[in-house]
Amino acid sequence: MSYHIRLEGASCVICRQSSEPRKEEHHKIAAVIGDTSSDRPITTLPFEFPAHGHNFQYGKVYDHGKEENWRLCRVSRCPKCLASPEAFIFHTDCFSVIRRMAREQTQDKGFELGTGPPVYDTLRQIWLAGHWSRPWVKASYNSPPPPCPLPYPFPAIPAETTPSDAELELLMKKLQLLPPELSQIIMAHSRDSPLWRYVVALKWPLSIFGKLNDGSIVTLSPNDLCAWRRGRDVRTSIPQGHRRKFVRLTLDCDGIKAVDFLACRPKALCSRPPGSWYIFEKFSRLQDFHLQLQGGFLRLQPKLTTDTCVLWDTPSPPAWGTYHCFPKDGDRPQRMRSILLDQHVTGITAFCAGGLIYGIHAHRGRSSAVDTYLRLTQQLQQLVVWLYFPLGPQEVVQNILIRYRESFSVKSSNPIIMRTSHGNLHIFGQHINPSDSRHKYYRLCSRPVSQLLYGDPDSGQPILYFGASSRPLARAERVLESIKSVDCPVDRNSIYYSHASLEHVDKVQCFYDSYNEEQPIQCCIGILLEYSNQRRVALGQCRIGASQCIQVIAPTTMHVKRVAIISGLSRMVVRFTDSDRSEQFDGSGWEEIEMRGEITWWFDHGAVEIGYSPESR
Numbered sequence: 001m002s003y004h005i006r007l008e009g010a011s012c013v014i015c016r017q018s019s020e021p022r023k024e025e026h027h028k029i030a031a032v033i034g035d036t037s038s039d040r041p042i043t044t045l046p047f048e049f050p051a052h053g054h055n056f057q058y059g060k061v062y063d064h065g066k067e068e069n070w071r072l073c074r075v076s077r078c079p080k081c082l083a084s085p086e087a088f089i090f091h092t093d094c095f096s097v098i099r100r101m102a103r104e105q106t107q108d109k110g111f112e113l114g115t116g117p118p119v120y121d122t123l124r125q126i127w128l129a130g131h132w133s134r135p136w137v138k139a140s141y142n143s144p145p146p147p148c149p150l151p152y153p154f155p156a157i158p159a160e161t162t163p164s165d166a167e168l169e170l171l172m173k174k175l176q177l178l179p180p181e182l183s184q185i186i187m188a189h190s191r192d193s194p195l196w197r198y199v200v201a202l203k204w205p206l207s208i209f210g211k212l213n214d215g216s217i218v219t220l221s222p223n224d225l226c227a228w229r230r231g232r233d234v235r236t237s238i239p240q241g242h243r244r245k246f247v248r249l250t251l252d253c254d255g256i257k258a259v260d261f262l263a264c265r266p267k268a269l270c271s272r273p274p275g276s277w278y279i280f281e282k283f284s285r286l287q288d289f290h291l292q293l294q295g296g297f298l299r300l301q302p303k304l305t306t307d308t309c310v311l312w313d314t315p316s317p318p319a320w321g322t323y324h325c326f327p328k329d330g331d332r333p334q335r336m337r338s339i340l341l342d343q344h345v346t347g348i349t350a351f352c353a354g355g356l357i358y359g360i361h362a363h364r365g366r367s368s369a370v371d372t373y374l375r376l377t378q379q380l381q382q383l384v385v386w387l388y389f390p391l392g393p394q395e396v397v398q399n400i401l402i403r404y405r406e407s408f409s410v411k412s413s414n415p416i417i418m419r420t421s422h423g424n425l426h427i428f429g430q431h432i433n434p435s436d437s438r439h440k441y442y443r444l445c446s447r448p449v450s451q452l453l454y455g456d457p458d459s460g461q462p463i464l465y466f467g468a469s470s471r472p473l474a475r476a477e478r479v480l481e482s483i484k485s486v487d488c489p490v491d492r493n494s495i496y497y498s499h500a501s502l503e504h505v506d507k508v509q510c511f512y513d514s515y516n517e518e519q520p521i522q523c524c525i526g527i528l529l530e531y532s533n534q535r536r537v538a539l540g541q542c543r544i545g546a547s548q549c550i551q552v553i554a555p556t557t558m559h560v561k562r563v564a565i566i567s568g569l570s571r572m573v574v575r576f577t578d579s580d581r582s583e584q585f586d587g588s589g590w591e592e593i594e595m596r597g598e599i600t601w602w603f604d605h606g607a608v609e610i611g612y613s614p615e616s617r
Helices: 079-083 092-105 119-132 165-177 180-188 194-209 283-288 370-374
Strands: 004-006 029-034 042-044 057-063 066-073 086-091 218-220 246-252 255-262 277-282 289-294 297-302 323-326 335-340 345-353 356-364 385-390 397-405 416-420 425-428 439-445 449-455 466-470 477-479 496-501 505-512 524-531 536-540 548-553 557-566 569-577 590-594 598-603 608-613
Touching (some): 004 079, 004 086, 029 057, 029 092, 029 119, 066 079, 086 092, 086 119, 092 119, 255 297, 277 283, 283 289, 323 439, 323 449, 335 356, 345 370, 345 425, 356 370, 385 524, 385 536, 397 449, 439 466, 505 569, 524 598, 569 608
Parallel strands (some): 004 066
Antiparallel strands (some): 029 042, 042 057, 057 066, 218 289, 246 255, 289 297, 335 449, 345 385, 397 416, 397 439, 416 425, 449 466, 496 598, 524 536, 598 608
16 A cells, blocks of 8 residues: 655644745655554655645655655545554754754763764654644644744754854844834744744743653543643542533644533634634533543544544534535535624635635734735635625625535535625625526525634635524525626636725725836725725725725725736726825826726736726616
8 A cells, every 4th residue: 555644734743834835945844654552653754845736746754674655645635644654744954953952951861962862762752742732643733833932042953954053043132132012023024934933843842742751641531521721630520510511622733722511502702812723512422532641631532433523713613503504415624614793893805716715814803814814825825816895884794695506516616695784795706607597506594694604624725615603593595596797808717806886985995916026016906995874895806904005085086007918807007086186197098087987896816807887887
């Protein structure tokens, strides 16, 4: 059998950062492979992360003197990856950091200066850390590490794999002199710097290595556990009369963090700790697992090998049976995300490419969708279109529909369609051709929606599973509905459409693409219009909090100039002026549009086609 090493969505066991390199990065990674009975895990030679499209690259694995080729697999949910021995990925420079730390910490324990413990001891501890930082074998989820304080003085790091000690020490010293607020700003603007990986790696040996060598594995029944917190003593004394109807397990980057038994289901929360995942089940469901503990860590051991639980991004997910999903007969994803659609949600951003949805972000106040965008792969970040749908005060989502084609691939384009109480229609996906009768609509919810649910996709994969919850529960049914639209003026497979009235506009915000030397003129990618009745409508890509934005109060004229043609769509320079009209528009090519009638906005990742009608529909 040819074994696989799973790379899709894998993160470094040491620093917990993605093993896939960001732009202009060329670090190498390796894999450690083993099982609980082996004292000497096997490992690969260092290799570079395969590019997209290279699903058949192989890495050399050394198994106690034997050399084998294992496939470096990027296929999502690959069955051969699940059947292969458990493997964990680490950055080779992170490994150098912890090896240096291990040598320094063991010089007074019988090792010669500069030698430290054998390499296979470090590899064994890396494998154990990966094994125990998963709630069960082969569980797949990523959680970022908590912010680490910046250490100073900075410990020595091998210069052959990282910048020189002097450079790093000087940088850390300068950061230490700054106020904490400025340090956090610097960190936010240099997320991809290897420096932050080294900071996490420096904390790693103390928090992981020692704990996993403490004692043997202890197995408990769920009936014998009262409560548990990582790093604390196990509580097995259950108070008399203590009701245990539900169980909630909290997960972070180091695996299961806490186990709580609850008497009732908590209310849905809009605020939740970033990066945490939760398992929420009835207490009876936990009887299908044994609880294993070692060195302050806990994990689930299924009694049946196929048993798993759903991971949620909220500590209070909706109960099974209180929401409807699409596809109705499909398998539930291992990870689910939820968006609480309460009065604090000011808008929703969907990230689309090729008509498929890859990410969804709910805006609260002036929050930005950048964090959700950064969870996408580097390749998707270059391709996605940002679809922003504003929600006004007291505006609620009244129903959600899924557009689908029967007898078609599950990975086809299935846009979400939302109708709101203000009569707005939002389409999370590409333009719907009104003449295409092959599509049908499945109504997820036909009453005010309390939560939008969706399956958290593997890295680089689209969202294929959607759900909606409402109170009181509304019965889902198949419906055929006509969605009003217009014929697309551009012959393209993946095109997006928006339209808005230009009348009674109190304020506009124009969003512009990033500056680059090849295109020094910054073109407009989207417009957010706010009306006198406080209603807001988005045209094109309104990248809230991410793109440069210019605001004009009480605009009277819209000025448009085409600067380039890309595959049938234009690049547009757009300006608005008020009654004072202080800005001058010299040169030819400018078109003036009065603030009346209606404008249509056809767009893709970087180009736009504008249509204008002097009369509102």
